[in-house]
Amino acid sequence: MAKKLIAEFFGTFWLVFGGCGAAIFASQIAPSADSGQIGILLLGVALAFGLTVLTMVYAVGHISGGHFNPAVSFGLAAGGRLPWKDLLPYVVSQCVGALAAAACLYLILKGANGGELVQFQGKGGEFASNFYGEAVYFGRSYSMMAAFMAETLLTMFFIIVIMGATDKFANGKFAGIAIGLCLTLIHLICIPITNTSVNPARSLSQAVFVGGEAISQLWLFWVAPILGGVIGGIIYRTLLQRTDEEMTAA
Numbered sequence: 001m002a003k004k005l006i007a008e009f010f011g012t013f014w015l016v017f018g019g020c021g022a023a024i025f026a027s028q029i030a031p032s033a034d035s036g037q038i039g040i041l042l043l044g045v046a047l048a049f050g051l052t053v054l055t056m057v058y059a060v061g062h063i064s065g066g067h068f069n070p071a072v073s074f075g076l077a078a079g080g081r082l083p084w085k086d087l088l089p090y091v092v093s094q095c096v097g098a099l100a101a102a103a104c105l106y107l108i109l110k111g112a113n114g115g116e117l118v119q120f121q122g123k124g125g126e127f128a129s130n131f132y133g134e135a136v137y138f139g140r141s142y143s144m145m146a147a148f149m150a151e152t153l154l155t156m157f158f159i160i161v162i163m164g165a166t167d168k169f170a171n172g173k174f175a176g177i178a179i180g181l182c183l184t185l186i187h188l189i190c191i192p193i194t195n196t197s198v199n200p201a202r203s204l205s206q207a208v209f210v211g212g213e214a215i216s217q218l219w220l221f222w223v224a225p226i227l228g229g230v231i232g233g234i235i236y237r238t239l240l241q242r243t244d245e246e247m248t249a250a
Contacts, residue, residue, distance in 0.1 A: 001086070005093040007064035011056040012097035015049070015068050016202050020128040021105055022048035023195075046187035049196070054180025061176065065166075069199040070094055070222075075159035075229030079237040081166075091201075098205035102127075106209050122212015129206040129214040130197045130221045140192065144220065147194045151224035152231070154186045155198045159232030160240070169242060197221040198228075 023045045040048070057066040065082065067073045070091040076082040082090070106127075110118050124131020132147035142150075161182040165175040183198075190196040197203040203221035207214040 001089065004064040004086075005089055007060035008067060008090055008093040009097035009100075011060050011064070011066060011068035012094040012201055013101040014056050015052040015199070016098045016101035016205050017104060018052035019045070019049035020102070020202070020206060021108075023128040024105060024109065042188070042191050046184050046191060046196075049187050050180040050182075050184030053183050054176050057176035057179055064090075066176075066179075068094060068097075068201075069225075070201055071155050071199060071225035071229035072159065072162060073229075074226045075155070075233035076163070077233070078230040079159070079163050079233030079241075081163065081233075094201040095204055098201035099208065102205035102209055120210045120212075122210055122214060124210075124214050124217055125195055126210045126214065127206050128195065129210045130195045130203045131214070131217060132194055132220065133217075142193045148220055148224045150190055150193045151197055151221065152228035154190055154196075155225040155228030156232035156235070158182055158186060158198055159229050160236050163233065163236040164240065167241065194221070198225050200225055 022040060026040045026048075027045050028039045028041075053066075053068065056068060060066065065076070067076065067082075067090060073082060073087055073090045073094070077084050077087050106118065109127075120126045124134055132144050133141055162179055164170060165178040166172060186198055187196045190198070200222040203218060207218045207221075
């Protein structure tokens with residue numbers, strides 16, 4: 001169990017450091033000399049999150065199962081893939097890993113502009129935190145209900161993809177690719193809506209440093225992803241998962 005929890009710590013650390021780090025440092029870089037945008041923008045950030053999961057699934061997934069996300073752990077527990085007794089230790093390790101990564105990002109950010117003090121206004125979206133009700137992209141703002149629906153549905157499908165890709169009857173060699181690309185797609189859809197959570201540990205870590213509104217809205221980015229994860233786990237286990245007898249008959 002100790003090695004599993006260490007694997008979850010490092011996997012979640014890498015997810016937050018890589019995904020949120022890309023959003024903080026590289027998404028909006030100053031224009032180049034010919035006025036071309038050299039930042040990675042939405043597509044690059046989405047890909048960064050997908051790559052963090054893809055790389056860590058292959059690096060430590062064989063040790064812990066490669067959750068790196070409390071919603072995934074809840075979903076896999078509901079789907080019969082994780083003993084319920086292991087759920088809390090997994091979630092704690094994931095949250096500690098995420099907070100450690102956010103602390104490192106904060107220290108690096110403090111090194112910009114000659115060590116100028118980093119000050120947040122407590123608004124959602126700062127420091128790659130999650131949010132709802134903010135008009136950030138194209139002048140649109142999304143309500144609490146819209147954000148809740150998006151986070152729930154996207155996490156549900158994320159769990160279905162994870163359980164399907166790692167099913168004993170699936171080709172497990174490509175599971176990491178499917179899972180990483182699924183997370184990339186989720187971010188392409190949801191960054192304009194909530195800055196994309198589908199991961200309570202990732203949301204917690206950034207909100208702790210931003211404070212204010214980011215903390216007051218944090219409940220949604222725990223409740224919705226966990227609800228979606230549990231629904232996805234139950235759907236796969238009861239409606240999609242095939243038994244040995246069914247596979248033999250087929």
